[in-house]
Amino acid sequence: VYAVCGFAAIGGGLFGFDISSMSGVLATQAYMNYFNVHGRYRQGAITGSMAGGSFFGTLASSFIADRMSRKTSIQIAAVIWIIGSIFQTAANGVAMLVFGRAVAGIGAGIASAMVPVYQAEIAPKEIRGRVVALQQWAITWGILIQYFIQYGASFVDGGAHNPHQSTLAFRIPWGVQIFPAILLAVGMFFVPYSPRWLAGQDRWEESIRVLANLHGHGDIGHPKVLAQYREIEEAMTFEREAGGSAIKALTQPRMFSRVILTVSIQMWSQLCGVNVMMYYIVYMMQAAGVDNILLTASIQYILNVVLTLPAILFIDTWGRRPSLIYGALSMMTLLFAVAGLSAAYGIPNPRTDPSLDAVSWLIVGHPSVSRAIVACSYLFVCTFALTWGPTSWTYPSEIFPTGIRAKAVSLATASNWAWNCALAFAVPTLFETINWKMYIVFAVFNLGAFVHVWLTVRETKGKTLEEMEEVFESGEPAWRGVASGSRLDKLQRDIAEGRVKVTLRLRPRRYDHL
Numbered sequence: 001v002y003a004v005c006g007f008a009a010i011g012g013g014l015f016g017f018d019i020s021s022m023s024g025v026l027a028t029q030a031y032m033n034y035f036n037v038h039g040r041y042r043q044g045a046i047t048g049s050m051a052g053g054s055f056f057g058t059l060a061s062s063f064i065a066d067r068m069s070r071k072t073s074i075q076i077a078a079v080i081w082i083i084g085s086i087f088q089t090a091a092n093g094v095a096m097l098v099f100g101r102a103v104a105g106i107g108a109g110i111a112s113a114m115v116p117v118y119q120a121e122i123a124p125k126e127i128r129g130r131v132v133a134l135q136q137w138a139i140t141w142g143i144l145i146q147y148f149i150q151y152g153a154s155f156v157d158g159g160a161h162n163p164h165q166s167t168l169a170f171r172i173p174w175g176v177q178i179f180p181a182i183l184l185a186v187g188m189f190f191v192p193y194s195p196r197w198l199a200g201q202d203r204w205e206e207s208i209r210v211l212a213n214l215h216g217h218g219d220i221g222h223p224k225v226l227a228q229y230r231e232i233e234e235a236m237t238f239e240r241e242a243g244g245s246a247i248k249a250l251t252q253p254r255m256f257s258r259v260i261l262t263v264s265i266q267m268w269s270q271l272c273g274v275n276v277m278m279y280y281i282v283y284m285m286q287a288a289g290v291d292n293i294l295l296t297a298s299i300q301y302i303l304n305v306v307l308t309l310p311a312i313l314f315i316d317t318w319g320r321r322p323s324l325i326y327g328a329l330s331m332m333t334l335l336f337a338v339a340g341l342s343a344a345y346g347i348p349n350p351r352t353d354p355s356l357d358a359v360s361w362l363i364v365g366h367p368s369v370s371r372a373i374v375a376c377s378y379l380f381v382c383t384f385a386l387t388w389g390p391t392s393w394t395y396p397s398e399i400f401p402t403g404i405r406a407k408a409v410s411l412a413t414a415s416n417w418a419w420n421c422a423l424a425f426a427v428p429t430l431f432e433t434i435n436w437k438m439y440i441v442f443a444v445f446n447l448g449a450f451v452h453v454w455l456t457v458r459e460t461k462g463k464t465l466e467e468m469e470e471v472f473e474s475g476e477p478a479w480r481g482v483a484s485g486s487r488l489d490k491l492q493r494d495i496a497e498g499r500v501k502v503t504l505r506l507r508p509r510r511y512d513h514l
Contacts, residue, residue: 001214004191005119005131009138010184011074011111012393014081016142017177018050018108020301021101024150024173027293030157030165035094042094044425049098051421053084053105054112058417061110062410066246070118070194070406074111078185081107082178089175105417107181113413116397117406121194122214124228125464125486129315132397133390137308140385142180144301149173151298196402196465199232204505207232220504223496227488228464230495230502232402235466239403246404250411255404258472261456262396262412265324268449269392270419272331273442274384276427277377287342287359287431288373296374300381307385319461320391321481324453327387332446334380335439338373342436345369361435392416398460399468454479464488 025031026043037043057077065073084104091097116132123131153172157165192214198207208220208229216222250259277300285293315323345366349359363370396412397405430438458471459481467486474482494500 001123001127001131005123006134007187007191008074008115008118009134010180011077011115012135012138013142013180014108015112016139017146018105020143020146021050021174022047023297024147024154025170028154028165028169029161029163030167030169033163034167035097044428046094046098046101048421048424050101050105050108051417051424053102054109055414055417055421057106057109058113058410058414061113062406064110065114065117065406069197070114070121071188071191073114074118075185075188077107077110078181080110081181085174085178089171109417113410114406116393117409118194120397120465121196124215125462125488127316128398129320129394129461130312132394133312133315135393136390137312140305140308144305146173146177147298147301149176196232199236200402208504223492226495226502227492229504230491231464231466231488235401239401246407249404250408254473258399259408259411262399262408263415264452265392265395266412266416267419268445268452269388270416270423271442271445272328272384272388272449273335275420275423276442277381287361288363288370290370290374300378303378304381304385307382308389311386311390315390315394316461319459320395321453321457321459323387323391324457325450327383328446328450328453330383331380332443332450334376334383335443335446338376339436339439339443341369341373342439346436360432395460398465399472462486
């Protein structure tokens with residue numbers, strides 16, 4: 001299960017490549033001169049084009065995944081990413097670059113929505129949060145790898161400050177991101193289909209054999225396999241008896257409230273301020289008066305990778321709800337600290353250095369304050385990596401029934417990309433117009449996230465995907481939760497001790513009894 005989910009998470013790596021695809025080239029003369037990027041609106045359009053494409057890719061992803069399988073949708077995403085990356089690498093102007101980024105964004109959008117769904121549907125409840133969180137870890141690796149490729153390429157032709165620097169400084173990083181997508185597209189041929197998707201297609205024999213290979217060492221009679229099979233079968237029967245289309249099911253009050261919840265979680269994951277730290281960290285470091293900007297910024301990408309690992313290991317222990325609550329409070333505090341330091345020690349940009357035209361507020365002559373701001377940015381990224389980063393992907397993928405899961409998650413992920421796109425356009429303008437006050441805006445968003453999570457997010461750790469109805473329809477307030485434990489454990493014991501018999505659909509319309 002770890003190997004399969006870990007490999008599928010390469011799709012998350014494409015999201016990571018997207019996030020840092022601009023960070024390392026923004027400060028190079030090759031990029032600024034070739035694309036004539038000297039206005040905030042043009043850079044916002046270039047950066048936001050990929051997120052815009054991802055928004056539409058995410059909306060389309062559920063239709064592909066429901067019809068052609070979660071596995072195939074990830075392969076299609078990889079192929080689209082490759083096509084978009086080729087256009088970016090060969091870009092001869094802003095129009096072609098924006099087009100390539102938009103196409104690649106469609107691929108990243110499909111992958112970012114369907115990889116967590118695929119992972120959640122093949123993982124046992126005990127480690128579901130952990131393996132879905134691999135998506136976030138892959139994102140952080142994608143960010144880190146792409147950033148350092150850009151950092152290395154920035155030394156082409158004498159470095160980032162050479163006005164005659166070759167276009168290889170940005171073509172190399174954009175070309176290299178093709179290779180993980182090729183690996184993903186080919187490698188997905190060798191992983192299984194989702195057993196829940198197979199069951200939804202009435203391919204029950206394939207479903208039970210996938211469950212057996214994943215959870216029972218190939219033994220279809222293993223109690224754990226039979227217990228999961230029965231849970232899936234009962235859930236599918238209930239969904240079909242309820243009838244109606246997936247779209248209709250999503251709009252029913254009990255499901256629509258969950259849709260709003262997951263859409264909001266993905267919205268808060270962007271409005272928390274992480275975009276400022278990832279897309280435009282170069283601008284933040286310039287405003288803080290940091291000398292070696294690219295190297296200093298790279299440290300936060302390393303921290304992002306390292307600090308996501310504890311979240312992966314312990315998300316199924318400490319749970320989803322605490323991660324979101326304490327993460328929002330911590331990030332709010334750090335953003336208020338950055339705003340306070342910037343307001344107290346900063347000055348308006350005197351516009352004497354053209355390389356600093358992207359920012360309107362500078363920290364000059366206060367090295368200790370600059371270091372404190374950098375430290376706060378590092379702590380912010382560490383906090384996000386431990387809390388909202390992995391949890392915002394895990395939670396939406398596990399709280400919906402199989403029949404509507406892909407569509408619900410695609411809507412939630414579309415929210416992520418919509419706000420991602422909006423912020424990609426807005427942040428350069430915010431840096432130039434309201435400068436340090438921007439951090440206060442994001443801090444207030446974190447306060448809103450804290451209140452919303454406290455009132456509405458229910459704990460899901462230790463529960464199977466089929467038990468989410470009990471979690472959300474318990475009638476108890478979200479902050480009280482439901483009893484720990486899972487009915488699957490009891491069912492597994494009953495099967496092992498012979499008290500429950502399970503009928504397997506090994507052939508269409510024929511039954512073998514165990």
